[in-house]
Amino acid sequence: MLEVAGLTVPHRLRDVSARFPSGRVTAICGPNGAGKSTLLAALAGLVPGLSGTITLAGAPVGGMLPDERARRIGYLPQSGEVAWNLSVRTLVGLGRLPHRASRAEDAEAVEEALAALGLGPLAERALSTLSGGERARALLARVLATRPHWILADEPLAALDLAHQQALARQLRALASEGRGVVLVVHDLALAMNHADHVVVLHEGRVAAQGRPETALSQQVIEDVWGMSARWLGEPGHRALAL
Numbered sequence: 658m659l660e661v662a663g664l665t666v667p668h669r670l671r672d673v674s675a676r677f678p679s680g681r682v683t684a685i686c687g688p689n690g691a692g693k694s695t696l697l698a699a700l701a702g703l704v705p706g707l708s709g710t711i712t713l714a715g716a717p718v719g720g721m722l723p724d725e726r727a728r729r730i731g732y733l734p735q736s737g738e739v740a741w742n743l744s745v746r747t748l749v750g751l752g753r754l755p756h757r758a759s760r761a762e763d764a765e766a767v768e769e770a771l772a773a774l775g776l777g778p779l780a781e782r783a784l785s786t787l788s789g790g791e792r793a794r795a796l797l798a799r800v801l802a803t804r805p806h807w808i809l810a811d812e813p814l815a816a817l818d819l820a821h822q823q824a825l826a827r828q829l830r831a832l833a834s835e836g837r838g839v840v841l842v843v844h845d846l847a848l849a850m851n852h853a854d855h856v857v858v859l860h861e862g863r864v865a866a867q868g869r870p871e872t873a874l875s876q877q878v879i880e881d882v883w884g885m886s887a888r889w890l891g892e893p894g895h896r897a898l899a900l
Contacts (some may be wrong), residue, residue: 659700659718659807659838664709669695671862673709677855679806679838682830684849686842686874687859688883693842694735696859697809700840701732713807727755731805733797735812735842739784745795746771746780752802770802773828775821789816794825807838814841814848826852850874850889850896858882 659677664670670692677683677700685693698704699711702718711718718726731752739748749770753763771777774794784792793816800808808829814822830852833839843849849856849870856873858866860882866873871893879887879898890897 658714659840660710660712661696661700662710662712664696664699664707664711666692666695666699666704666707669862670699670707670859673859673862673864675857675864675867677838677840677857680833680836681854682833682839682841682852683855683857684841684843684853684870685857685859686844686846686849687865690861691859692862693859694811696857697811697840697842698732698734701730701809702726703732724755727805728803729805730807730809731800731803733800733808733810733813739796742783742785744781744783745776745787745798748784748795749776749780749798749802752799755803766802766804770798773801774798775824790818790821793817794821797825801832805837807840808832809840811842812844815844822848846874846879847896847898850898851894 658679662674664673673696685696687693695704699707702721713729746767749767750763753766771780774797776794776798779787779791784795787795793813797810797813814825817825826848829839853870856867856870857864858873858878865882866878876888879885885900887898887900890899
C-alpha cells in the first residue's frame with residue numbers, strides 16, 4: 658500500500674489523504690491545475706518542501722535511499738525529456754542503473770520491457786526518428802525495465818493512437834494483476850472509468866472523491882468538479898461519456 662496523509666505542498670496540494678492499493682490500477686483525475694502531477698511526483702519522493710506523510714508498506718518514502726526508492730518506484734513524468742539521441746535499446750537500458758545485477762539479468766529485463774511495449778522492431782532506432790507515440794512507449798519501457806513494484810506514470814496514454822492506447826492499458830492491468838501497484842494521471846475520464854480499479858479525483862489541490870470508478874466519477878462528481886452535466890453510456894468496461 659502506498660499512502661499519503663495530510664499531504665500539503667504550498668500553492669499546489671492541501672491536506673491530501675489517499676490510499677493507493679498494490680495489485681490495482683489507480684487513476685488520478687481532475688481539471689487542469691488540480692495538483693495531479695504534483696501528487697504523482699510526491700508519491701515518487703520527488704517534491705521538496707511538503708508536509709504530511711507518504712509511506713510505502715508503512716515505511717516513509719522520504720527516508721529511503723535514492724537507489725532503493727528507484728528500484729521500488731518507477732516514475733515517468735509528463736515531459737519525458739532525453740538529453741541525448743540514444744537508441745531505444747540504450748534508453749530502456751538506463752532503467753537498470755539502480756540495480757547491481759548481472760549483464761544477463763539486465764539484458765533479460767530490457768528485452769522483456771521492449772516486448773511488453775511492442776518496441777522490438779524499433780530497438781536500434783534513434784529517438785530522433787520516432788513518432789511522439791513511439792517515443793512515449795520507449796520512455797515507459799525504461800520504467801518497466803527497472804522491474805519496480807510501483808509504476809507511477811503521468812499521462813502515459815495521452816500521446817498514443819487508439820490501438821496502442823488500448824494495448825498499453827491492458828499491459829498495465831496485467832502488471833497490476835501480478836501484484837504491482839500502478840498509478841496513472843489520466844485526463845480521459847472514459848479511460849479511467851473503463852481501465853482503473855480505483856480513482857482519486859483532485860479539485861483545487863484537495864481530494865474531491867476517491868473509490869471505485871463508478872463512485873469517484875459519478876455524474877454528480879463530474880458536475881461538481883468539472884462543472885459540466887454529463888452521463889455515462891454503455892456497459893461496464895465499455896463506458897462512454899456523453900456531455
